Amino acid sequence: MKIDSPSSITPREASIRLEWISTRILPGVAVLLLSIPLCQWADSNLPDGIVPVSIIYLMIVIVLWSTYMAMQYAFVGIVQTRKAKTHAYNNQTATNESTAQMPVFLLEAMPVVNEPNATEDVYDAETIEEINEEVVIEDICVEETKELPKENHVSSTYQQGIDDFYQSQAENQKKKLDTIHEYLLYIMSPFVYEEDMDEFCTDLLKFATDHNYRPENEWKRFKTKLSSFDVRHLVWSIAIRLGLGKGKVYSNDDCACYIERRFASLCVTGSGEPLSHSTLRNLTVTSNSDQIHCDIQGADGLLFHIPSQLGLEKG
Secondary structure: OOOOOHHHOOHHHHHHHHHHHHHHHHHHHHHHHHHHHHHHHHHHHOOOOOOOHHHHHHHHHHHHHHHHHHHHHHHHHHHHHHHHHHHHHHHHHHHHHHHHHHHHHHHHHHHHHHOHHHHHHHHHHHHHHHHHHHHHHHHHHHHHHHHHHHHHHHHHHHHHHHHHHHHHHHHHHHHHHHHHHHHHHHHOOOOOOHHHHHHHHHHHHHHHHOOOOOOOOOOOOOOOOOOHHHHHHHHHHHHHHHOEOOOOOEOHHHHHHHHHHHOHHHOEOOOOOEOOHHHHOOOOOOOOOOOOOOOOOOOOOOOOOOHHHHHHHHO
């Protein structure tokens, strides 16, 4: 352990050590010594064995040391407050003195201002300086004015491109859903009750929005009996317009999963056995009893072969 020699200790270190000795070590020793008679006195006055002597001594030490620290911090706070008030008073006094002396300097400066040549020189110099500053400021403003429109134009055009793209996407999606909704209203009117049509269409439109959508409830309420061929043709006619096939949004598996969960009671054999998933993947297979047929899209790739949309195609 290295011990500093007295000559190597700086005045600051000596001051810190002296402060620790005077505020920590000496008071600590005093507290320990004072605690001994207090502990003896407390032990003699308390009932025998109620509190161990060591606990009494520890509590007395804590109380004495806490009292000392509280008194020390209170004393330091009072001293600092007095110093702050004294410093503020001195600053105020110095300000008042400098204010009182100000007219003397003004009186001394008056003869210089009253000299004609000095006035003209000062005025000319200040005027020229102000003109130069105005010219520089105008040049800077002109340069900033030239640059800002370019930056604003780029930013505005960039944002406009983003807004137009997403607006176009939303409009195309709405157009597709409206067209599919109109097809469902027309093609399913003989088989679904009018009061149930909104609920029936809403679920199919959810599938038309998300190919991963799988319904929770089976649809059983029909006016007349339908077959698995009918609902396979219905779902195929919708999916083909949204992109059905390898590498596209919808697959035959997506359609089969939707059909076997939404129309489970229709997807059975003559003996009542459920049709296999591989069978339901064949969406375009036909039978002699089909009531809903596959609607192959036209050149536009979207419209269905129903009266209202056939009229749009002709127009």
